[in-house]
Amino acid sequence: MKNYFQFSERGTSFKQESAAGITTFLSMAYILVVNPVILSQTGMDKGALFTATALSAIIGTLLIGLMANYPIGIAPSMGINAFFTFTVCIGMNIPWETALTGVFIAGVLFMILSLLKIREKIINIIPQDLKHAIGGGIGFFVAFMGLKNAGIVTSNEATYVSIGNLSTAPTLLAITGFIITIILFNRGIKGGIFYGMVLSTIIGMVFGVIKPPQAIIGKIPSLEPTFGVVFNHLDDIFSPKVLAVIFTFLFVAFFDTAGALIAIASQAGLMKNNQIPNAGKALLADSMSTIVGSVLGTSTTASFVESTAGIAVGGRTGFTSIVISACFTVSLFFSPVLSIITPEITAPALIIVGALMATEIGKINWSNLTVAIPSFIIVIMMPLSFSVATGIALGFILYPISMIAMKKAREVHPIMYVLFVIFIGYFVYVI
Template sequence: MNALAAFFRFDRYETTFRRETVAGITTFLTMAYIIIVNPAILEAAGIPRGPSTTSTIIAAVFGTVVMAFYANRPFAIAPYMSENAFIAFTVVKVLGYSWQTALGAVFVAGVLFTVLTVFKVRSWLADSIPMSLKCAFAVGIGLFLTFIGLNETGIVTLGVAGAPVKMGNITQPSVLLAFFGYLLTVVLMIRKVPGPIVIGIIATTVLSIACGVTPMPHSFVSMPPDPTPIVGQLAIGNALDIRFFPVVLTIFIMAFLDTVGTLIGLSMRADLLNDEGNLPEIEKPMLADALATTVAPLIGTTTTGAYIESAAGIEEGGRTGFTALVVALLFLLALFFAPLFTIVPPHAYGIALIVIGSFMIEPIKRIDFEDFTEVVPAFLTIVLMIFTYNIGVGMSTGLLTYPLLKTIAGRGRQVLPGMWVLALLALSLFIFFPKM
C-alpha cells in the first residue's frame, strides 16, 4: 500500500486511499449510465447493442487505466455522448455513410490527436487560452452538468409551445426522491460527513427500490456479450477519401475542444492549475485521451475522452490517478455485474450533477467584469454551453470572439499565437458543421 501511495504521490496531493476510493466510486456512479446509453445510441447507426456494450466498457477501462498510471489524474475516460450522437444520427443517418466508415474517421482523428500530443502541439494550444476563458469553461461545464441533472431528475422538463423548458411534475415519486436525495447530500456536506455525494446516490437508489419506483434487475451477474462482430470492422480507407474530410475534421475539432475544456475546467476545480493558470504536464492526460480515441474504433465504439462527471469524484476529494484506477476497476466489474451497476436511476445520479454545479461556479469571480473584451467571450461561452446543450458550441464561440474583440479594441498583441489557431479551428467547425 505504501508503494501505491508513493506511486500516486498521495503526500504531494494531501490525499488518502479512503478519499480516493470514495471519489472513484462517486465518479463511476455518476457516469455508469454510459454502459446503457452509448450502445443504445450507436444501435441507431447499425452497431449491435450487445457487442457495443462490451466495447463501451473496454474502451472506458483502457482509457481510464492509462489516465491513472501514466497521467496520474483523477479523470475518467469513456465514449463521449455528443460525438456518439454525431456519428449515429448525422454521419450515418443523414449523410448515409456506414458505421464502419464513421469508425474509420474516429481512428484517423485519434491518430492525429496522438501525433499532435506527442509533439506537444495540443498542450501549446491549451496553454494559449486566456484565464477568463478557462474560468468560463469551468463555470459553463458546472452549469451544463446542473442542467443535465435537473433534466435527468425530472425537476425540469422540455416545455410546450412558447417555453423551451418548464418545471417538471414535482408530485411524481421520482422527482420527490430527487429532492430528498439532493437535500440529504447538502445536509451531509454541511455536517462535513465524508462521502456525501455517494451516500446521497446510494440512499436515493435504495429508497427508490423500496418505494417501487425503480425495479430490481432480473439478475445481478451476467456474462459480457461477445464484441467480436464489431472488433476491427472500421473502414480506414473510406475515411481517408477527400469527400469525407469535413466529417474527419468535425470529429477532430469537437473532440479536441471537448477535451481541452473538460481538462481545464476539472483541473481548475481540483486546484491542479499552476500560477499561470495552466495544467502541468497536460500532454499526459491528453495522450491518455488520444490513445483511448485511437483504440476505441478498433474495438467498435466512438470517440472517447475525459468525462465531465469526473467533477463528482473531485468534489469528494479525488486528486490523483488512484481515483481513476478505482473507476476503471468498477467498469471492469461492470462487464460481469452490469445489471447491478446500471440499477442506479437518473433521479439518483442526477442529484450529484446538480450539487456539482453549485461548486463549479466559483471561478466566475476571477473574470474581469470591467473589461468587455474578457467578459463578453466568457459570457457567450457559458450561456451557449448551456442553452445550446453543447459544450463545443460554447467553447467555439468563446475562442472566436476573444481574439476578434481584442483586435477590434486595438489590443491584438494580447492574443497569443495559439489562440489564433484555436479560433481558426473553431471557425472551421461552424463552417463544416453549422448545425452541430
C-alpha cells in the same frame, strides 16, 4: 503506491481516493446502458457495444490515471455518440463501419498532435479569464444536465425550457436524493455525494420507483461483431463527406476534452500559473483511448465532466482513476445491477458538482469587458447549445474581435488567431 500517486503532496488517502473513484463511477455508469442504446440505432450489435464501452472506459481511465496522475474517468462521449449515430450514420447515410474508421483516424491525428505537444500548447495559451469561464460554463452545463435528467427542467415549445412535473415518482426521488445529498454535503461528511446516491437507490427500490435487479451476474457479450472492423474500411475515408466528418470528430473531441481537463484541474487545485501539470500526458492518454475504443467498436472517448463528482468527494490523484477502472471491470460481470443506477439517482450529484464548478466565474475580471463578454458567451452558450465545444468556439471567436476593437491585437497569442479562423470555418462549413 502513495509515493507514485503523490498522496502526501496532494493531501489525500486510499480511503478518500477510493470513495472518489466509486462516486465518479456511479456518476458515469449510465454510459454502459445509454451508449449501446444510441449506437445500436446505426445497426451495430448492442451486446458488442456494451463490452466495447466498458473496455474502452477501463483502458482509457487506467491510462490517464497511470500516465498523468489525474482523477479522471474516460469513456465514450455522450455528445459525440449522438453525432455519430444521428448526424453521420442516419443523417449523412454513412455506414457505421466507415464512421467508426473516421473515429480511428481522428484518434490517430489526436495522438500525433499530443506527441507534438500541440494540444498542450493550445490549452496553456488560453487566457486565464477564458479558462475560468470554461470551468464555470461546464459547471452550468453539468447542473443543467442534472436538472434535465431529474425531470425538474423539461422542454417546452413556447418557452424552450420550463419546470417539469415535480409530482412524478422519478422526479420526487431525484429531489429527495438532492435534499439528502445537500444535508450530507453541508454537514461536511466525506463521501456525502456517494452516500446520497446509495440512499436514493435504496429509497427508490423501497417505494417501487426503481425495480430491483432480476439477476446479479450476467454473461459478457462477445466483441466479434465490431472488433477490428476499422482496419477493413480504411479505403472508405477518402471522400470530402467523410473527411469533413473526421474533422468534426477531431474538433469536438479536442475541445470537449480541453474544457473538461481545464475544469477538473482547476476544481482539484492542480492548475499552477495558468498551466496544467502533465497536460501532455493526459491528452496523450485521451487520444490513445479513442484509438483503442474505435478498434473495439465504439465512438470517440473523452474525459468525463462527471469526474468532478469524485473530485468533490476528495479525489486528487490517478489512484481515483484506478478505482474507476476497477469498477468498470467489475461491471462487465454485474451488468444487471447497473440497470438500477438511473439518471434520477445521479442527477443530484451533477447539480451539486455544477454549483461547485460555477464558482469559477467569480474569478473572471468582470470589470474588463474585453474579456468579460467573451467569457460570458462561453458560460451561457455551453448549457444553451448543450455543447462544451460550441461554447468554447463562440467565446474564442469573440475574444480576438474584442481585443482588436480595444487596440490590443498584439496581446493576443498567434494561436488564438489560428483558432479564430478554424472556428469560423467550422460554423460555416460543418454546422
